[in-house]
Amino acid sequence: MNNNTEDIAMQHLRQIEARKARQQKVVENGRGIYNKYTILKTNGEEISPEACLFVLRLDTDEVARTAMRLYADILDAEDINKELSKDIHKCLDWLDHPPECICGGGRDTDVTCPFHDETVVWRHGD
Numbered sequence: 001m002n003n004n005t006e007d008i009a010m011q012h013l014r015q016i017e018a019r020k021a022r023q024q025k026v027v028e029n030g031r032g033i034y035n036k037y038t039i040l041k042t043n044g045e046e047i048s049p050e051a052c053l054f055v056l057r058l059d060t061d062e063v064a065r066t067a068m069r070l071y072a073d074i075l076d077a078e079d080i081n082k083e084l085s086k087d088i089h090k091c092l093d094w095l096d097h098p099p100e101c102i103c104g105g106g107r108d109t110d111v112t113c114p115f116h117d118e119t120v121v122w123r124h125g126d
Contacts, residue, residue, distance in 0.1 A: 005077045012070040016063060058095055065092050 037055050039047055047053065056064035072088035075081045 005074055008073045008077055009070060012066055012073070016066050058092065065095060068092060 039053055041047060058065050058068060068088055069092055072085040076085035
């Protein structure tokens with residue numbers, strides 16, 4: 001990693017530490033890593049048994065969003081995949097500041113996350 005990437009990583013680590021100090025949430029059952037999800041390819045095929053995948057729930061986990069920001073920043077800073085970096089930041093920005101419905105009752109029911117297709121629609125109270 002170059003110095004710029006290390007600076008970005010350190011900045012994100014400081015943000016994580018600050019959030020950790022504020023965060024009151026307890027990790028589910030204090031279990032750490034365990035098999036919680038079954039993951040399939042979008043065409044329905046199973047993934048390779050050798051694949052090592054890790055799921056981050058970005059809509060509810062602030063620390064997961066910070067981790068994804070760091071990942072996206074490194075993709076950009078190291079010139080690995082600027083388009084993916086841009087898409088990740090677009091999704092995270094939307095999650096951080098979703099549009100409000102004009103009635104003032106919550107997230108707009110007709111707006112989908114730009115990172116997903118029409119299957120992900122925010123409803124009032126979500």
